[in-house]
Amino acid sequence: MGTLTINGSTYSDLVTKSCELTEGACYLIEPIGSAPMEGAAQYEEQHVTYPGVDGKGIKRFGFRGRMISVEMGFLGIDKTKCETDKNTFHASITGLASFGIQIPGGTNRSYCRLHSASPIGWRQYGMYGQLLMVRYEFLQVRENS
Numbered sequence: 001m002g003t004l005t006i007n008g009s010t011y012s013d014l015v016t017k018s019c020e021l022t023e024g025a026c027y028l029i030e031p032i033g034s035a036p037m038e039g040a041a042q043y044e045e046q047h048v049t050y051p052g053v054d055g056k057g058i059k060r061f062g063f064r065g066r067m068i069s070v071e072m073g074f075l076g077i078d079k080t081k082c083e084t085d086k087n088t089f090h091a092s093i094t095g096l097a098s099f100g101i102q103i104p105g106g107t108n109r110s111y112c113r114l115h116s117a118s119p120i121g122w123r124q125y126g127m128y129g130q131l132l133m134v135r136y137e138f139l140q141v142r143e144n145s
Helices: 014-019 079-092
Strands: 004-006 009-011 024-027 042-048 057-076 099-102 109-125 129-140
Touching (some): 014 057, 057 079, 057 109, 079 109
Antiparallel strands (some): 004 099, 042 057, 057 129, 099 109, 109 129
16 A cells, blocks of 8 residues: 655555564554545634624634544554554654654655544454554644745
């Protein structure tokens, strides 16, 4: 399906990762999870009305964000290996930094930050042993410049 790039690190999809017979981080695709996707750019607007004038006007402000959803899997022989890989991934996407994200086939989006991380759960996965699944929501806080 292509590679996902987050903060300069590339990740393959779960099927490719398991075909390569390697442990570590990958992004999920159907039927295990949802493929990475990004939302539309959001802009702030203010509705303005004037006495004696029918209807409303719109005052347009600037870019206010774009959501990017990624479901990641951490493959490991046991839960300890999965947790270690997850913690390594978390260290690279610290909440204090902004970084670039490029979903497979998409445009590189710079100035992204971690918005939320929600555990999906554990799954027994073939010869690897365990798959830890986590849903990440990133927010692009400024447009590419």
